[in-house]
Amino acid sequence: MPTLKDQRRTEAAHRRSRMSGDARERAAADLAEWIHTCPFRLEYDVTVAAYVPVGSEPGSTAMLDALLDRGVTVLLPVVPEGDPAPLDWARYTGPESLAPGRWGLLEPTHDRLGVPAVRAASVILIPALSVDKTGVRLGRGAGYYDRTLIGLSADLVAVVYDDEIVDSLPAGDHDVAVGWVLTPGGGFQELG
Template sequence: MSKAGLRADFSNRRAQMTREFRENAAEQLVKRLSESPFAISGETVGAYVPVGSEPGSVRFLDILAELGATVLLPVVPDGDPAPLNWVAYDPSSSLERRRWGLLEPAGGPLGVDAIDIASVIFVPALAVDAAGVRLGRGAGYYDRTIHRTAAELVAVVYDHEVVDELPGDPHDIPMGWALTPGGGFRRLG
């Protein structure tokens, strides 16, 4: 199946998930942070604000901050797809709805290079395979952003979205880990 077909298939499956299922999965992801194979306290961690049926929650971000991490969140640049900008997450300030209806932090942008100091980056994905190939939404924002990082890259997906094999392209940046509600952290590759 093509990447476009797979994106449609995984997106349709997510659209059929009940709110209760998504909320339970989000809470399980928060609990999985206690099993992190990486240091969180005192580290800079990249994360994202989930949109629609993406796995995760703002509570996940709050817990990262409570654990002592500096949490960086992406801001989608105007125009054509380009590297993401980053803003430090402050749990006491609000998130604003911006481009494509995404919730983004209200603080000042730190620049596209700010993510370079992160030790872990939680990356949204529609699916990931055992080799670390990540299926994103198709615009390439994350691949343009994380291509030079030394951070541990963690695809955050639902349990059924860790699959044996996905089609990949040379520009796809492989994930080293998957994080799922039921399975927790799983090494890939």
């Protein structure tokens, strides 16, 4: 029997599947533009961990390139083989540095830096299907990010569409809450 989280994931995926390509492209452009007015310090000595959107996830490589334009080091996840575990990381230097990895996800082709590399990040942009007003994030369910984010001091930012901020979501003991959300229409918003 599906859990409440499973039901919420199915609903979110269905909503996203109904978005037009034009709407997703506009949202991606808006998200990239918000990087230029980010409330966090983004300069040459800062590291930001992010992700490459897949399918109907919000964003695009334009958001990653906007981070590079700010002069920061950008890390992207590399999904490890085997059962769900903390994510490995590698540097992003532009779209040409990406290649299909596990499950067809685009990953950096540069040398892997290891799981601890994410500790250098002061901001982490995280994919989500939904986030609630207290910072509970609904991911895809495998727990890669929750395993990765435990104990980090970085500002955690869930990236979602505007209608994916909800009043409440079910949370488990292992779920790591985020302190911020980034949406195409609202930009960076602090939660809690």
